Amino acid sequence: MPVPHIRLATAEDEEALGRLDRAAWSPLHAVQPRPQPPYEPFFGERFGPRDHLVAELDGVLVGYIKLGFPTPxxxxxxxxxxxxxVVAEQARGAGVGRSLLRAARERARSLGARRITLRVLGHNAPARALYESEGFVVEGVLPGEFLLEGRYVDDVLMGRSL
Known part of the structure; x- marks a missing residue:
């Protein structure tokens, strides 16, 4: 199996990232409704290419991770x-998510961060297992924080030192 190539996103990745994001939408991880046309630009004022690492397999963009500040x-x-x-469905199980997580840790460390955190929906067992296997621990739970498709879902806060 090929090893994912991880790099910083560029402005030229915007269209492919938008398509990937829309194709990967799922109530397992999304708190916003499914995107509908006309689609918003993937990059915006708040998050641009410098905030995204992308993964490629055989030259095809198959995933991304967005890294930001938790507060201003x-x-x-x-x-x-x-x-x-986000990892494209056809690339799941190929180590893309794990490679992106590790690259994000290194990028955060290179930017002077001492900790890295994330939020994950309580019912997203595959993501939680991946995060735990990469050293993230549950640091808090907001019970029933989101009402998704008629069910109340926990917001799980995870983090780790760098």
Whole structure:
């Protein structure tokens, strides 16, 4: 199986990232309704290419991870938060998610972060298992935080030191 190539996103990746994001939409991880045309641009004022690492297999973009700040506060600037992780369905099981997580850890560390955190829906067992296998631990749970498809779902806060 080929090893995913991880790199910083570029502006030229916008269309492919938008398609990937829409194709991967699922109530397992999404708290927003399924995107409908006309689609919003993938990159915006708040998050641009510099905030995304992308994964390629055989030159095809198959995943991304978005890394940002959990708050705009200077006293919290030593923490980075994973604010999105998507892997194309055809690339799942090929180590893409794990490679993106590891690359995000290294990027966060290179930017001076001491901690990395994320939020995951309580019913997303595959993602939670991946995060736990990469050293993330549950640091808090917001019970019933989201009402998704008629069910109340926990918001699970996870983190780890760098």
């Amino acid at each position: 506060l200077a006293c919290n600037a030593h923490v980075r938060q994973i604010q999105g992780l």
